[in-house]
Amino acid sequence: MTQTPTDRELFWADAVAASLPRDIKHVIRDSKTPSGPVPISGLRGPVITDALYRTFREHGLDVRYVFTIDDFDPMDSASMKQQAGMGEQMGKPLFKIPSPEPGKDFARYHAERFLSTFERVGIHPQEIHWLRDLYGSGKLDHEIELVLKNADTVRRVYAEVSHVQKDQSWLPVWVICENCGKIGTTHATDFDGTSVAYECRRDYVSWASGCGHRGRISPFKGNAKLPWNLQWCAMWDYFDVTYEEGGKDLLTAGGSRDRANELYREIWKREPPAGLQHEFFNIGGKKMSTSKGVGASAIELVELYPGEIVRFLLLRTHPKRAVEFDPAGNTLPRLYDEYDRCADAYLEDPRSDFGKSWKLSQLTENAKPILFRVRFGTVADWLQIPSIEPHAEAAKRKKAPLVADESADLDRRIALAKVWLERWAPEEARFAVSSALPPATAMLSGPQREFLTRATAEIGRVTDPEAMQERLYEIAKEVGLTTPEGKVSKAAFEALYYSFIGKHNGPRAAWLLITLDPAFVKQRMTEAARAK
Numbered sequence: 001m002t003q004t005p006t007d008r009e010l011f012w013a014d015a016v017a018a019s020l021p022r023d024i025k026h027v028i029r030d031s032k033t034p035s036g037p038v039p040i041s042g043l044r045g046p047v048i049t050d051a052l053y054r055t056f057r058e059h060g061l062d063v064r065y066v067f068t069i070d071d072f073d074p075m076d077s078a079s080m081k082q083q084a085g086m087g088e089q090m091g092k093p094l095f096k097i098p099s100p101e102p103g104k105d106f107a108r109y110h111a112e113r114f115l116s117t118f119e120r121v122g123i124h125p126q127e128i129h130w131l132r133d134l135y136g137s138g139k140l141d142h143e144i145e146l147v148l149k150n151a152d153t154v155r156r157v158y159a160e161v162s163h164v165q166k167d168q169s170w171l172p173v174w175v176i177c178e179n180c181g182k183i184g185t186t187h188a189t190d191f192d193g194t195s196v197a198y199e200c201r202r203d204y205v206s207w208a209s210g211c212g213h214r215g216r217i218s219p220f221k222g223n224a225k226l227p228w229n230l231q232w233c234a235m236w237d238y239f240d241v242t243y244e245e246g247g248k249d250l251l252t253a254g255g256s257r258d259r260a261n262e263l264y265r266e267i268w269k270r271e272p273p274a275g276l277q278h279e280f281f282n283i284g285g286k287k288m289s290t291s292k293g294v295g296a297s298a299i300e301l302v303e304l305y306p307g308e309i310v311r312f313l314l315l316r317t318h319p320k321r322a323v324e325f326d327p328a329g330n331t332l333p334r335l336y337d338e339y340d341r342c343a344d345a346y347l348e349d350p351r352s353d354f355g356k357s358w359k360l361s362q363l364t365e366n367a368k369p370i371l372f373r374v375r376f377g378t379v380a381d382w383l384q385i386p387s388i389e390p391h392a393e394a395a396k397r398k399k400a401p402l403v404a405d406e407s408a409d410l411d412r413r414i415a416l417a418k419v420w421l422e423r424w425a426p427e428e429a430r431f432a433v434s435s436a437l438p439p440a441t442a443m444l445s446g447p448q449r450e451f452l453t454r455a456t457a458e459i460g461r462v463t464d465p466e467a468m469q470e471r472l473y474e475i476a477k478e479v480g481l482t483t484p485e486g487k488v489s490k491a492a493f494e495a496l497y498y499s500f501i502g503k504h505n506g507p508r509a510a511w512l513l514i515t516l517d518p519a520f521v522k523q524r525m526t527e528a529a530r531a532k
Helices: 012-019 040-058 106-120 131-136 141-149 151-162 228-239 256-268 298-304 307-315 331-348 353-360 376-383 390-398 404-423 439-443 446-456 465-478 490-500 509-515 518-530
Strands: 026-032 063-069 127-130 186-189 196-200 214-217 281-283 323-325
Touching (some): 012 040, 012 353, 026 040, 040 063, 040 307, 040 353, 063 106, 127 131, 141 256, 151 256, 298 307, 331 404, 439 490, 446 465, 446 518, 465 490, 465 509, 490 518
Parallel strands (some): 026 063, 063 127, 281 323
Antiparallel strands (some): 186 196
């Protein structure tokens, strides 16, 4: 029996919504640093945030969804440093680095490519802001001034919370060097109310080298930015953020979020926003990362996978548990099977956890499950048998013509199954009906040959796949192809697979026999039963 919200723990998104006050206006925020091609893991935060945004509204909360592009950050990506021509760009603001595409800068090129995935996976922030604009327009000057006036507090919190020691001259601001244009290599000191002194140090960080220039400059109107923890606080204050989730790497004890929380309380005199922690997205057991160049591109996967499957991949696992993913092997068929089970759960009880996972995976909030669906693995099998036309076969299974949404869903599965078979399917999932009798049939045992002979008599007589499968089981038992426990031995079906595809395994045997030309099937099984 399906549990209802009254007799079980709340679904994770509902639990978050229920924990928030209802008498204030809420702002939920997420952000991305466009330091290179974004792996699919980069979508987990935005998709979770979008799911929470939908749930908050469903619970009657007054909420807006803000997304920021942190394009003022310095280039510090280890993977990008290895690329030709990027060494000299290390330490520069991302929006000041040349783009792979003429007419754009590096940050805009990668950010716009990432943002282009949002529509395809149903992510709809109400506002998108670029840090270059917020800093350059002076909208964050108040935040910078507040931080500089409280530099002693910043140094103390860094030491107490994260055990990071800064000397008494250090100021928590990064200015853009007027000589080399780098921001990650500058050490600022001596704020006089309107300007700071700075030195662009050659050995300030491990990932970039400064030019040695010294100068004095106003930290306002886009000449400088706040370090990441303090910029986080500035975003909370500027946008009045009330909720912001984040990745495990940022929310560990004593880490970035703890430091930002304490800074916000001490300097801004405000309580930091609530926010859950989401676990890593692993591919092949390794955390996916933009800066380290590990993981499949978000753009590539979104172009290949239907948007609702991408969302489901990122939402089916509780945010506090890691997502384990590898497009190779049987991952995709299993993912689709799980998606279909959640769709069925939604039809049975929309309030169930599986049902809610399915609903939040949809591109629109009013979507309903497609009633007739063909398993992804079955579609992949159909594509490998020339005599099968998938739409006709699906209609035969349904015993009625496919309606428009069912046909469109099948088309999406066909398109993805073709890619899966070409790029990711394991060897055992690939097959082709042999044009000649496979040599492996010469090794068939006496009971296997008898099984083929008796099964041949059913070809053309039994036309329903389920009835044929049942009859094959009966024949296997009749000829003694059983295990010690009395179950049908796999040797029975191996005889069929060896006869048609020359391998010990393959698609469901019954419909392989049903869908191929009966005359061909009879001839092949007769030849296999007599093979020497």
